[in-house]
Every structure is written in structure tokens, then in C-alpha cells.
Amino acid sequence: MARDYQQFPDDDNGNVLWQMYEDGDDLTEAHEIEFSLAFQSQENAEACALSLLKEEQKITLFQDEDTNEWFITIYVYMEPDYSDIVDLEDWFTKIATQYHGEYDGWGCMAYVYDDDLDEDTQPI
Structure with missing residues (x-):
């Protein structure tokens, strides 16, 4: 399938989401x-x-024990949609800046399911 640049723009967020999609x-x-x-x-x-x-x-x-920096991780349960992620990044950037911090990125666990698993086979 060809990449849909409307859904997966050519930037860091779009590239991550495209890779997730490509990985299943x-x-x-x-x-x-x-x-x-x-x-x-x-x-x-x-x-x-x-x-x-x-x-x-x-x-x-x-x-962080190595750098002595302090980190906040915010957990948002959502569909990984490009525009929603960008909106949240903007909001979290503004909040971090208000408190003399900086936005440091996002990530999530990939959920890839193998439909070909035999009924008797259990994932590890």
C-alpha cells in the first residue's frame, strides 16, 4: 500500500505512525x-x-538518576491519530513552558496481532 500523506504526513509524527501501520x-x-x-x-x-x-x-x-533531570510522563488512552497527537503535543509544550520545562516527545507500545496463530498456540 502506498503511503497516504494526508493520514501520515512527512514529519516525525507521521513517520512513526506510518511505521506502526506498516508493522501491522x-x-x-x-x-x-x-x-x-x-x-x-x-x-x-x-x-x-x-x-x-x-x-x-x-x-x-x-x-533520572544519571542526569538528575525530572520527567513527567502523561498517559493518554486514545487512537493514535496524527492531528490529535499534534494537538496534544502543542498543549503539553505550552504547559511545560509555563513551568520552565520542555516537551520531550511521545511513544506507545505497538499492538500487533497475528491472526495466523493456531488455536493451541499461545503468544509468549
């Missing part, structure tokens, strides 16, 4: 997508985390 991931199914924000200070990270919790976002907050 069903992009019409909801995924838990993880968006990441990075902060230099614990105080700014905690203030941002509190703001996200008030917005009813599911998050984790942790410090």
Missing part, C-alpha cells in the same frame, strides 16, 4: 500513548505535575 499495528484501536515533559528542577516539575493532575491527567513523576 491497528491504529483504529485505542493505545495508551505516553507524552514526556522534562524539567531541570524538582520544584518546577512538581508544580507542573500538580497542574496536570488538576486537569485530570494520568501521570508519573520521576528523577
Whole structure:
């Protein structure tokens, strides 16, 4: 199948979604997508985390032991749609900037199902 550049634009997000699609991931199914924000200070990270919790976002907050940076991961359960991801990236970028942090990208687990599995075969 030829790549549909309306659905999968030629940029980082479009390339990731296209690769997921090419790998057999069903992009019409909801995924838990993880968006990441990075902060230099614990105080700014905690203030941002509190703001996200008030917005009813599911998050984790942790410090990277190697870099001492603080990271917030926001978990959004959604269909991996290009325009929705871009909109959330914009929103998370604005929030991170308000608290002197930066948006650090997104990722998710790929859900690829093998319809050819024998009934007696269990996935590992």
C-alpha cells in the first residue's frame, strides 16, 4: 500500500505512525500513548505535575538518576491519530513552558496481532 500523506504526513509524527501501520499495528484501536515533559528542577516539575493532575491527567513523576533531570510522563488512552497527537503535543509544550520545562516527545507500545496463530498456540 502506498503511503497516504494526508493520514501520515512527512514529519516525525507521521513517520512513526506510518511505521506502526506498516508493522501491522491497528491504529483504529485505542493505545495508551505516553507524552514526556522534562524539567531541570524538582520544584518546577512538581508544580507542573500538580497542574496536570488538576486537569485530570494520568501521570508519573520521576528523577533520572544519571542526569538528575525530572520527567513527567502523561498517559493518554486514545487512537493514535496524527492531528490529535499534534494537538496534544502543542498543549503539553505550552504547559511545560509555563513551568520552565520542555516537551520531550511521545511513544506507545505497538499492538500487533497475528491472526495466523493456531488455536493451541499461545503468544509468549
